[in-house]
Amino acid sequence: MTVQTDQLLAEIREANLSYLMLAQNLIRADRAQALYRLGVSEDTADLIAALSPAQMLKIASGNTLLCRFRFDDDIVWGLLTNHGKTAANDATSRLHASILLASRHQEAA
Template sequence: MQNEQILAEIREINLSYLMLAQSLIRSDRDQALFRLGLSEEAADRLAALSPAQVLKIASSNTLICRMRVDDDLVWTLLTNHGKGTAGNDAASRLHASILMAGRHQEAA
């Protein structure tokens, strides 16, 4: 992949993320804080951004969102699908969600 293509894709991801974040915050703030892993202050700032500000921020060469799954246990739970029964799959995903929710609470 060429450097310019990578940068264009980063800008596209940034724009999509900002638009999704604003939409979630405006429709269900509590769910947005949980699902996006945002603080109250970050949600306030995102919700207040004008379309011009969103475009300016999105044009950055750096991803503005980050990978929240940085724990081996959570990765194992999320990627262990298909190795057991469907019930185990659902339980593993639920367990991973609970772990990530706890980390969101710790960060907030």
């Protein structure tokens, strides 16, 4: 492997560990919000909440990124990035995007 590949894999492992730690903290602090924000099922939330630090390190050490973008919809991306919009419309666009994402979370549940 090249130095660049090694660096990329190290960054993936770091992102995985950060994601698992954040997910576990969110689930323990406010389960309902965590399910929505993470886009995970009840069963997955149970599993993440029960992970030991050693288990999190082992899972995070893989070379596959654990988190992913939850949407691939151009409308949502457009709302989130506000291409061509003024700052006044920023809050409205983000609210609209949140509503779209929440409805998709309900459909998936």
